[in-house]
Amino acid sequence: MSTAAMTYVIAEAGSCGDAQLPKMLSLIDDAKAVKADAVKFQWTSDARAMALRRGRAKRDGYESVYRHYLQWPYEWHDELASHCDSVGIDYLCTVYLADDIKAVSEYVSAFKVASFEAQDFDFIQAHARECCSRPLFISTGMCSKREINRLWREAVLPHGLENCVKLLHCVSAYPAPFNELNLRVLRPRRYGLWKFAGFSDHSLPALTHTGALAVIAGAEIIEAHLRNDDTSPDNPDHDHAMTTDQFLAYVAQIRMVEKALGTGKKERQTCEAAMTQYRVAP
Numbered sequence: 076m077s078t079a080a081m082t083y084v085i086a087e088a089g090s091c092g093d094a095q096l097p098k099m100l101s102l103i104d105d106a107k108a109v110k111a112d113a114v115k116f117q118w119t120s121d122a123r124a125m126a127l128r129r130g131r132a133k134r135d136g137y138e139s140v141y142r143h144y145l146q147w148p149y150e151w152h153d154e155l156a157s158h159c160d161s162v163g164i165d166y167l168c169t170v171y172l173a174d175d176i177k178a179v180s181e182y183v184s185a186f187k188v189a190s191f192e193a194q195d196f197d198f199i200q201a202h203a204r205e206c207c208s209r210p211l212f213i214s215t216g217m218c219s220k221r222e223i224n225r226l227w228r229e230a231v232l233p234h235g236l237e238n239c240v241k242l243l244h245c246v247s248a249y250p251a252p253f254n255e256l257n258l259r260v261l262r263p264r265r266y267g268l269w270k271f272a273g274f275s276d277h278s279l280p281a282l283t284h285t286g287a288l289a290v291i292a293g294a295e296i297i298e299a300h301l302r303n304d305d306t307s308p309d310n311p312d313h314d315h316a317m318t319t320d321q322f323l324a325y326v327a328q329i330r331m332v333e334k335a336l337g338t339g340k341k342e343r344q345t346c347e348a349a350m351t352q353y354r355v356a357p
Contacts, residue, residue, distance in 0.1 A: 082290050082329055083273070085167065085212075085298040086111035086322065089312040090144035096151055098305055103158050105303050109322040110330075113165035115187060115298070116155065120178065122146040125171045129191060140311060149178060156182040173201040180205040190216030190247045190275075196230035203234035211239045212296065214275045216247030220266060227269045241272035241296060244289075250315040251277040256285065261292035272296050280317040287328040291336070299325060 086106035092099035099116065106114035119125040122142035131137035152168065159166035165184040170176055171192060186206060192198050193213055202211050215223055223242065231240050244260055256278060261271050273296025274289035286297045300316035307313065317325060343351075 081333055082294065083113070083296045084111045084286070084326055084329065085113045085115050085296070086301040087275075087298050087316075088114055088116050088302075089300055089316070090117060091300070091302040091306045091310055091312050091316050092116065093305075093307050093310060094144050094147045096147075096154065098303065099151070099155060100158050101303055101305070102301065103155065103162060103164065105319050105322075106301060107162045107164045109301065109319055110326045111164065111301070111322070113167050113184065114159060114301075115167035115169060117145050117169045117171075117189075118147065118152070118175065118179070119145045119171050120149065120175050121172060128171065144311065152179060152182045173198055176201050176205050183209070185210040185212060187211075188213045190214040190218070190245050193218055193226065194222060196226070199226070199230040199236075200234055203236055206236065206239045208239065210241050211236060212241050212243055212273075212298075214243045214245040214247075214298075215271075216245035216275070216277075223269065224267060227267075232268070237268075242269060243273045243275040243296060243298065244271045244294075245275040246277060249277055250279045253278060253282060253285070256288075258289055258292045261289055261294050263293045273298070275299075277315050280315065280321050283317070283321050283324040284328050286325050287332040290329050290332050297329060 086109065088099065088102040088106065092102050103114050119141060122145065123138050125141050126138040156166040167183050167185055167187055168179045169187040169189055170179055186202050186209065188199060188202065188211065193215055231237055246255055246257065258274070261274060264270065274294040276285055276289065276297065276299040278285045286299060289297060299322070300312055301322050302313060302316035303319065306316070
């Protein structure tokens, strides 16, 4: 994982590659072009097992959706990770089954637990065996403060993950309404033993300023969905994923806000030097 002081921006490719390797490789190039620090895919080795865990195997046809978009050949990880390395961007991949954590471990720069698994403490514990000081991002959509407290007490602290886990504020709606983003929770403060490190953004793609707003509120990690022009309109991520032009503007606004935020230390700025001669002395 990169160690730049700036906000760490993750381009969530999700299912937007339509489980087609050329499109997924193209999304890596797009993520680099829009100046993201990492690109993240989603993968399962067993769509039915994933659907059963989420209680959706026999409802809404989600088993076939997961199989169509997220169950792709394991061997692709090597090619995807190698391509990320060649263009200079971190490779991440969310998985949903405990056995798949080890499968992706040799390829990823960091791990990611989705909001739907954030209360599965056994699943989070399974990550502890593979993290080896790498970050573990956990999205907290649908979670209350009480549930996150329990997550921290029962799944993070007992397994020594407190220095690895980075909690991401998230609103699990697709897209998430602007007036329900609740970015105030990102303000720099601790909720007992933990604090939010960043924001997983599901707002409307046209709202290219939401990442910048989250950074103003205190986020150090931003994740948002990216699609390319070849992503099928039927893709489940299509409507809440940004185009490359939108994502480029999204990152530019984050970087602009970083400049305005400065160091956070109250001190005389260089531009003020000429005015000091007019100060009234005490």
